[in-house]
Amino acid sequence: MADRKSSTEASTEQLKADLRHLSQTIEDLVKATADDSRSNIKELRERAEKRLHDTRERLEARGERLYGETRESVREQVDACDRYVHDNPWTSVGIGAAVGVVIGMLIGRR
Template sequence: MADRTPHTRETTQQLKEDLRHLSQTVEELVSATADDSRNNIKELRERAEKRLNETRARLEARGERAYHDARDTVTQQADACDRYVHDNPWTSIGIGAAVGVVVGMLIGRR
């Protein structure tokens, strides 16, 4: 898990920078519309659209990566649990029974 922390920081930093660039471009677009200079507006609008599309693509890619990482982690945890149950069947039965007793006692109190 410790090896993911730098990746998470890097991703967060990149996201902040992407949003900062996008924000700057939108601010430039807003200030350019005050001039009402058609060429300037068109150029800034194209840049804003380009940055928006780039940011959207990066966010989608990061979302896909996060989904795959989470799916892989859950799969690994499920496999580890499955191995533990197969390696220690009586311990697993004991743990399940103990949890069942506790849940039964809690339900019975109501």
């Protein structure tokens, strides 16, 4: 769990750094446009496009990795709940009934 947390923090820091670099490149492009130096604009535009492409790839990869990790975690939790219900059917029925009574009482108060 600690490895996953440190990996997430490292990925978050990397994305923050990428976005800072991209932002800085775009600011440079805007400043260069005011100068109207054609070669300078072309170079800065190419840098901005490359950084944008790299950042987009990292964001997509991170999103896919988060989706996979979340999906696996949910699957494990569902499996654990399923095993618990199969191993303790009467306890599960009692918990369900208690939750139903509490929800019924809360709704009935309105």
